[in-house]
Structure formats: C-alpha cells, structure tokens
Amino acid sequence: MIVIDKLTKSFPHKDKQGKQTEKLAVDGLSLAVRPGEVFGLLGPNGAGKTTTIRMLTMQLKPTAGCIAYGGRDIYSPGEAQRVKNRIGVVPQHVNFDQDLTVGENMELHARLHHMERAERQARIAELLNYVELTDVINDNVRRLSGGMKRRLLIARALIHKPQILFMDEPTVALDPQVRRRIWDLVRGLARDGVTVFLTTHYIEEAENLCQRVAILNKGKLSALDTPANFKEQLGKFTVEWDGENGREYRFFGEKEAAAEFAGKQEAAGGILIRPTNLEDVFIELTGHKGGL
Ligand SMILES: Nc1ncnc2c1ncn2[C@@H]1O[C@H](COP(=O)(O)OP(=O)(O)OP(=O)(O)O)[C@@H](O)[C@H]1O
Numbered sequence: 001m002i003v004i005d006k007l008t009k010s011f012p013h014k015d016k017q018g019k020q021t022e023k024l025a026v027d028g029l030s031l032a033v034r035p036g037e038v039f040g041l042l043g044p045n046g047a048g049k050t051t052t053i054r055m056l057t058m059q060l061k062p063t064a065g066c067i068a069y070g071g072r073d074i075y076s077p078g079e080a081q082r083v084k085n086r087i088g089v090v091p092q093h094v095n096f097d098q099d100l101t102v103g104e105n106m107e108l109h110a111r112l113h114h115m116e117r118a119e120r121q122a123r124i125a126e127l128l129n130y131v132e133l134t135d136v137i138n139d140n141v142r143r144l145s146g147g148m149k150r151r152l153l154i155a156r157a158l159i160h161k162p163q164i165l166f167m168d169e170p171t172v173a174l175d176p177q178v179r180r181r182i183w184d185l186v187r188g189l190a191r192d193g194v195t196v197f198l199t200t201h202y203i204e205e206a207e208n209l210c211q212r213v214a215i216l217n218k219g220k221l222s223a224l225d226t227p228a229n230f231k232e233q234l235g236k237f238t239v240e241w242d243g244e245n246g247r248e249y250r251f252f253g254e255k256e257a258a259a260e261f262a263g264k265q266e267a268a269g270g271i272l273i274r275p276t277n278l279e280d281v282f283i284e285l286t287g288h289k290g291g292l
C-alpha cells in the first residue's frame, strides 16, 4: 500500500516583477494506492505529475507531507535502500548512456543493484525478450527508435523485480501500435502482482489501463475515482453540437433524456449523442483538453 499524506513541494520562483517567491508545484496531495493496482495520475502540463513521481521515488525531497510504503515512511532513517530495492522507475525523459549498447545499459543497471553475474545474464535475457529487444542487444542505444527506447526504459526499471513500478508518461510521443504494446506490458505486470503508478495526459491511456485515476490540477487533487464512476457521475450520455463558441456539451444520466434534449436542438449543427468518455470528465474538471 502506498499512502501519500498532504504531500507538498514548493520551488523558489521569480514572479513577473523579478521578485523571489515560492511556487507550489504539488499542494497538499493525499491519496492511497492499493497493492497490485494500476493507478493513474492525470493532469495537464505543469500540473505537478513529474514532481509527485520524483518525490515518490526519492529523487526529490518533499517540502512537507509524508509518503509511506507498507506503513513505513520512505524518508525515515535507514529506509532508503529498502525503498530503492522495492521500486522501479521509468522516467519521463530517456536517460540512457547513449554510447553504450542495449545490453551494456542493462548490465550497468543490474550491477547497480548488486546482482550476481549469472542472475544478471538470465534476467537481462528474460527482460529483453519480454520487451522484444533481444535482436538489438548489441546495438548502441542512440540507434534505437523512440518506441524501442521506451521499451528499454521499462526493461531496465524491472531488472531487480520491483514490487512497485512508477512510470512517468510511459507512452509519450509513441505511435498507437507501440502504445498498445506498452499497455499490454503494463497489464502483464499487474497480473504478476506489480503495483503500477503512472502519469499520463493521454486520457485514453488512463481509461484503458487504470483501475483508478486521480486528476491533478495546479498541484491539487481535483478528483479521484474509477473511470466508470467518473463517467457515471457526469452522466453516461453526452449530447454535443456546434454552439456559438465552438462545440458545446451536455451530459445526461439516461439515453432517453439525451435524445429528448437533442430532439429540441434540431436547428443546431453537427448534433451528436454518444457515450461520455474520460476526456469529457477531464475537461469538466480541469478546463483543459487532454491528449496534448
Ligand atoms: N526543479 C524545478 N524548479 C522550479 N520549478 C519547477 C521544477 N520542477 C518543476 N517545476 C515547476 O513545477 C510545476 C509542475 O511541474 P511538473 O514537471 O511536475 O509538471 P507535470 O505535470 O509533470 O507536467 P508535464 O505534463 O508537462 O510533464 C511547473 O510549474 C514547473 O515549472
């Protein structure tokens, strides 16, 4: 169980007049993630997702608040090594040594985790097979495509069999096929009992992959629920049409009510009744369009 309690991070910041102030990147975030859950942190650019992940993975010390794994505060003395053994991290930006080969990068990481030679070799072979990169084991990382690099980041994060995997925008800028391939990998990990905490601004990703989703906006938690409950609360049916200021949306709990409303808007162009999706929820809660 991951328990986050009033987690806060402020950075020094210069305002427009050049005066030194504080910027709250994460502002009193509290939530809990269950073991084996795929949990999504969704939010527009600058919402505080990466800052949250960096605090959860001990790369950045919180200004205030508490993070506990299995009931133990990760920042309490002597906890750091135990935490590092339990977690794997897929960062937002690729950070390999580009001059090393795929195999050498994996080897380096395995050594950092003090794995024995035979164990290292077996695990590297198993993981490269899992992410379908066995054929490029001797290629320099700089020669890999973006999708291959992302898959290698996942393999690298899994080298020491972590119980919790943090993924910061795991499929950013990938084509739909590679994205789906990564979703399959994540589902497979969850089936094996790994807890997955991911950030994304692809609504479709959260909807397809996450059991529960927290929506973060300007460092604050706007809402937390299952994708199905979010849609149910907004209204499972959406009527949209061309309004004076672009597309307009109304949400209804019952299909009949949506149809009745749409029937009265005959003069409106492009009228459409469709199931509500998580993007509608996201826009309602944050005022931002997702999928940037
Ligand atoms: N090291 C830092 N120093 C100062 N400000 C920072 C630092 N890191 C992040 N911030 C600020 O904190 C806020 C949250 O940034 P963060 O990177 O966590 O957002 P994000 O949700 O991951 O955004 P994105 O979707 O663009 O990756 C932003 O306003 C950012 O400018």
Ligand SMILES: [Mg+2]
Pocket (backbone or CB within 6 Å): 049, 050, 051, 092, 168
């Ligand atoms: Mg980020």
